[in-house]
Structures are given as C-alpha cells and as structure tokens.
Amino acid sequence: MNQDVVLKMSLSRRPELKASASGKTSIVYGPFDGGEYITYDSSQNSPRGFGVRVGKTGKSYIVQRAINGKVTKWVVGKVGDLTIDEARDKAREGIQISIKHGVTPTKVERERAANELTLGDCFDDYKSYLVKRNPPAKENSLLSMAKGRSKFKDWDDRKVTSLSSKMIVDRFDALVPAGRTAAEAACRWANAAVNRAIKVEAEQAKSQRRDPTLEYNPFITLKTQEMYRTRAQLAQDYKRKGIRNPMDPMDNxxxxxxxxxxxxxxxxxxxxxxxxxxxxxxxxxxxxxxxxxxxxxxxxxxxxxxxxxxxxxxxxxxxxxxxxxxxxxxxxxxxxxxxxxxxxxxxxxxxxxxxxxxxxxxxxxxxxxxxxxxxxxxxxxxxxxxxxxxxxxxxxxxxxxxxxxxxxxxxxxxxxxxxxxxxxxxxxxxxxxxxxxxxxxxxxxxxxxxxxxxxxxxxxxxxxxxxxxx
CATH class of the missing domain: 1.10.443 (hpI Integrase; Chain A)
Incomplete structure (x- = not known):
C-alpha cells in the first residue's frame, strides 16, 4: 500500500489484488457498495494490523491486533492529516504503548490527560460550563470567578495532582490579609472548578470502563480544617464592619x-x-x-x-x-x-x-x-x-x-x-x-x-x- 492507493480508496471503489496470467499481481479498483471497509497494509515496512478504514465520514488509519492476548483496535489518525509513512510511525509508537500498558494508546492518552489537568484547565472548562449551561451564569458570577482565578494566576500551569494541602492552606493564609471575603470566594471558585473536572473525569472513566485518574480535590482541605467562616462568624463580621445596615422603623x-x-x-x-x-x-x-x-x-x-x-x-x-x-x-x-x-x-x-x-x-x-x-x-x-x-x-x-x-x-x-x-x-x-x-x-x-x-x-x-x- 502506498499514498496513491490510499487517496484512490472510496466507498464506491475498493482496492483489490489481481493476478495476471504470468503470475504478476497488480492493484485494481472494483466497484463496492457494501458500506465501510478496512484494507490492511501488507507492506514489509508496515506494522502488523495497520490499515485504512473507509467510512461514510472519511478515511482513517487504524490498527487492529492482539495485545497481550486481547484484540484491540484504535484510530491512528485521519488520512487527510497524515501521510501513510507518518501514520506507520505513529502506529508503531502506539503499539509499544499498548504493549506496555495493556490497553489502547487512546485510552492511555485519555487517562494521562485527566491526570495532567492544570488548575488553569479546570478554570477554563468550568467557565465554559457556566456559559453554556441552561440557564447560563450571570455576568456578575463570571466576573466574580475571574477575580477569584486571578488569585491563583501563578498556578495556571500547575497540575492539580501536584497541589498539596499545605500549599492550599499557605495560599489561603497569604490571601486573607488583603480581604478575607475575597480569599474565601477565590478558594470556593477554585474548589468548584476542580470539582467539575473530577465529575467530568468520573463520567468519562465510567463510559470508557476504566478507573478515574483524578479523584481528589486539594481545595477540600480548607473545609476539612474549618478555615471558612461560619454563618454566625459572617454575621459578626458584617456587624463589626457595618456591611449590613437595615434601617429601623422606630428610629432612622x-x-x-x-x-x-x-x-x-x-x-x-x-x-x-x-x-x-x-x-x-x-x-x-x-x-x-x-x-x-x-x-x-x-x-x-x-x-x-x-x-x-x-x-x-x-x-x-x-x-x-x-x-x-x-x-x-x-x-x-x-x-x-x-x-x-x-x-x-x-x-x-x-x-x-x-x-x-x-x-x-x-x-x-x-x-x-x-x-x-x-x-x-x-x-x-x-x-x-x-x-x-x-x-x-x-x-x-x-x-x-x-x-x-x-x-x-x-x-x-x-x-x-x-x-x-x-x-x-x-x-x-x-x-x-x-x-x-x-x-x-x-x-x-x-x-x-x-x-x-x-x-x-x-x-x-x-x-x-x-x-x-x-
């Protein structure tokens, strides 16, 4: 199989090997109307199980072979995105990953993606969720979240799994002097964003029949250690600062x-x-x-x-x-x-x-x-x-x-x-x-x-x- 063969393949034309009277084989394209099909590459420089799947939505390079006694199949990439040589190289890498982990490289990548989510990724996804949900969040809520996120700007590229309880507590303590209410709001937004990421990962893991790779929210330590103010404490603070001042019908x-x-x-x-x-x-x-x-x-x-x-x-x-x-x-x-x-x-x-x-x-x-x-x-x-x-x-x-x-x-x-x-x-x-x-x-x-x-x-x-x- 070469690039020319791949490009000529379609739902109406399927490549076949035809032998001549002299015993020489050549590729011919006969009419095909049986729906999608897979043609495997028999080239000596191609990994076993590598081929091209032709379907209604396009053509893709795929690998289907037994890994550790279990038949696995995954998509290497779209034909329009990779040449056949690039696809063969990527398939070889994927096969090695699959042999090492016992699952498809796609599944390994999904697990790795969740495990490598940064705090910035969580905030981005949470904002997208708030905007697209029904009904969408109010503009004031989005502004409040943006202010909260700014308190963790230096953690945007830090993996959630790398955040320790001590780091969270230290950051909270550092934010409090500038305003306890703002510090609590920022940490609550971060907690909500990470919780959303954990929920999404749990759903994806269940649908893919695997264990979730992101399960712990480090921001929960602030609640566990009772660092947020209680309702009674909030009321006392509001009274002390004069934040809530209903008028008295018998006075003012x-x-x-x-x-x-x-x-x-x-x-x-x-x-x-x-x-x-x-x-x-x-x-x-x-x-x-x-x-x-x-x-x-x-x-x-x-x-x-x-x-x-x-x-x-x-x-x-x-x-x-x-x-x-x-x-x-x-x-x-x-x-x-x-x-x-x-x-x-x-x-x-x-x-x-x-x-x-x-x-x-x-x-x-x-x-x-x-x-x-x-x-x-x-x-x-x-x-x-x-x-x-x-x-x-x-x-x-x-x-x-x-x-x-x-x-x-x-x-x-x-x-x-x-x-x-x-x-x-x-x-x-x-x-x-x-x-x-x-x-x-x-x-x-x-x-x-x-x-x-x-x-x-x-x-x-x-x-x-x-x-x-x-």
Whole structure:
C-alpha cells in the first residue's frame, strides 16, 4: 500500500489484488457498495494490523491486533492529516504503548490527560460550563470567578495532582490579609472548578470502563480544617464592619423616607426609584430594569421585567436566582407609578425609570449612589448601601410577624424546586394584603408621604402602622 492507493480508496471503489496470467499481481479498483471497509497494509515496512478504514465520514488509519492476548483496535489518525509513512510511525509508537500498558494508546492518552489537568484547565472548562449551561451564569458570577482565578494566576500551569494541602492552606493564609471575603470566594471558585473536572473525569472513566485518574480535590482541605467562616462568624463580621445596615422603623427609617421625599422635586426619577426599591424589597439592578407593560409588545415582555398597572403586578424576568418573580403592587406604590406614567419625566419612555441622558448605554436609570449618599447624610445615617433597602424590607416583614415562607416569597428566596412553599392563584389576595401592610409600615414612618400617596378611597389605614405586631 502506498499514498496513491490510499487517496484512490472510496466507498464506491475498493482496492483489490489481481493476478495476471504470468503470475504478476497488480492493484485494481472494483466497484463496492457494501458500506465501510478496512484494507490492511501488507507492506514489509508496515506494522502488523495497520490499515485504512473507509467510512461514510472519511478515511482513517487504524490498527487492529492482539495485545497481550486481547484484540484491540484504535484510530491512528485521519488520512487527510497524515501521510501513510507518518501514520506507520505513529502506529508503531502506539503499539509499544499498548504493549506496555495493556490497553489502547487512546485510552492511555485519555487517562494521562485527566491526570495532567492544570488548575488553569479546570478554570477554563468550568467557565465554559457556566456559559453554556441552561440557564447560563450571570455576568456578575463570571466576573466574580475571574477575580477569584486571578488569585491563583501563578498556578495556571500547575497540575492539580501536584497541589498539596499545605500549599492550599499557605495560599489561603497569604490571601486573607488583603480581604478575607475575597480569599474565601477565590478558594470556593477554585474548589468548584476542580470539582467539575473530577465529575467530568468520573463520567468519562465510567463510559470508557476504566478507573478515574483524578479523584481528589486539594481545595477540600480548607473545609476539612474549618478555615471558612461560619454563618454566625459572617454575621459578626458584617456587624463589626457595618456591611449590613437595615434601617429601623422606630428610629432612622422615617428620617430616610422624609429625606427621599424632599428630593422628589429636584430628582423625581431617583427619589421614586429609591422609594419603590424599598417598597418592593428589590435589588438595585432588578428595580432599575423595570419597563411599562403597556408600552412594550408581547415579544419584548416575554424577556423583560415590567409593571402592569391594570393588573397591579410587578414582574421580574430572570433575576439573580434565575427564578422569575412577581409581586402585587400595593395602593401607594400604584399611585406613585400612575403619577409617573401620566406626568413623570419618563412618560414617553418604555422604562419606568429612564436614564437622564439620551446617550445612556442601557436607557434606564442605573446609578443611585450619589443620591443615596445625600439622602443618607440628610437623614443622619452613617452607613447605608443600596442593598440595605432590601434588608430593611425583610426586617419589617419579620417585625410584622409574617411567616418565614412568606418572607422567602416576597424576597424571591424560594427556589422553584422547593415544594414546601407553594403559592396558588388563591393566595394572591393574601400576598397583596401583606404587601399593603408592609407599605403602611414603611411609609407610615413619615405620614406626609403616606398621606400624599394613599388613594382617597383608602383614607383610613387597613392596619395600625404605629404597631408592627401582626
């Protein structure tokens, strides 16, 4: 067999040896319609069992022979990628590997590949998994992982199997002084990436009927040695650093609502945004992307967050926990929204909170930090971050004595798979009543705002806002 013979082989033409009357043999190509076939190379310089397989998807060099009493077969390479001489040399190397290990060289290579995975390989594969999974990871999660990976940049080319527990602990200790939260996050990302590699290797090994070559995750030592903070320790650290600061309805909440209300004339969009973010208990990025349902079509509504004034409902599409969320709109929030729709600066925009500049990349309001700073200073509050509005909402729900399942539902902490917390259509009125109680408790800390937004028909409060007991 030579290169010319290999190139002429096809599904419709199969080479055959034909003897002439004088006894001389030559290669002829007869018609063939029997599907794929293998032609073995009988050349003296060819290893035994080497040949060419012709199939529907192309031609490949293969080896099929008994190794240690067991018939094995593997692909050496594609005909288009190797000459026949190169394929013979590669086949000889593969046969030696097969004799040494008792399995095909392909299997040896697969096992070696898993055993030689670097930490960088694990991060690359994990990122690809997060992007391609359904649903894909949020951009913030990918950014967080990238920051975590940067803490191990010098280990990108280091094999996972070469990482010892001591190395992991030493690296963790070195990262902590710059920020314990960042150090824990980085190591958790690395742990998740390696776990993913171990899982993939286990599945591949099972399908190939071999033992996995990557089974141990060295980052597990941080959990084993209890180096991560517990929930109680996290809570203490947050309190000490002032990271979580829900407002107190009996102290500074009323001052904050008043300060926001005073900003409505100068910055109606920003003030309304802060008020509704609090009244809905939403994350800043969730509230900012809400659109008017009556100003978008059904196709856009299917993948957008919106408020429906007629149905008195706010809907969040694909929030942080990937579970779509909807809440009833209580009377005061509804009145505020109707005024925005009829008279507000965004009355021609699809966004409930449109951006001030027409050159905005997103089109919607996105940065409340400056306004929040002025409001905080006016209210005499030392520390207050946007997410503290959501924490305030949750705190007041607890003060009102709402069941834990209700608070989970209001904050969208309920997972779709959680069958213990189920809200039917019949429960919507109950949820609406509790949203109204929350609204009364929040705005009641500054009666001027409550009176200005409460519809005339609801002149008398349905609950005693001075008393947060259920």
């Amino acid at each position: 909440l009323g001052k904050w609502v008043q300060a926001v209300w005073n900003k409505k004339a100068a910055n109606p969009t920003g003030a309304d945004f802060l008020l509704l973010t609090l009244l809905w208990g939403m994350r800043k990025t969730e509230a900012s992307q809400v659109k008017w349902r009556h100003r978008i079509d059904a196709a856009e509504a299917a993948h957008s967050s919106w408020v429906d004034l007629d149905k008195r409902k706010v809907y969040l599409f694909d929030p942080k926990n990937r579970s779509d969320h909807e809440l009833p709109i209580a009377p005061c929030a509804l009145e505020l929204l109707r005024r925005r729709d009829e008279e507000g600066p965004g009355r021609v925009s699809k966004w409930v909170f449109p951006a001030r500049s027409s050159r905005s990349a997103t089109g919607h309001y996105s940065d409340c930090n400056s306004l929040l700073k002025y409001v905080r200073e006016e209210a005499g509050i030392d520390v207050l971050r946007p997410h503290d509005l959501r924490r305030t909402f949750g705190r007041i729900a607890e003060d009102l004595g709402f069941p834990y399942s209700t608070i989970q539902r209001l904050l969208n902490h309920v997972r779709m798979a959680d069958s213990t917390v189920s809200y039917s259509e019949q429960s919507w009125p109950r949820l609406a009543e509790r949203m109204e109680r929350l609204e009364e408790a929040i705005l009641g800390t500054y009666p001027v705002a409550l009176a200005a937004l409460r519809p005339v028909a609801s002149a008398e409060p349905s609950t005693n806002r001075a008393n947060l007991a259920p």
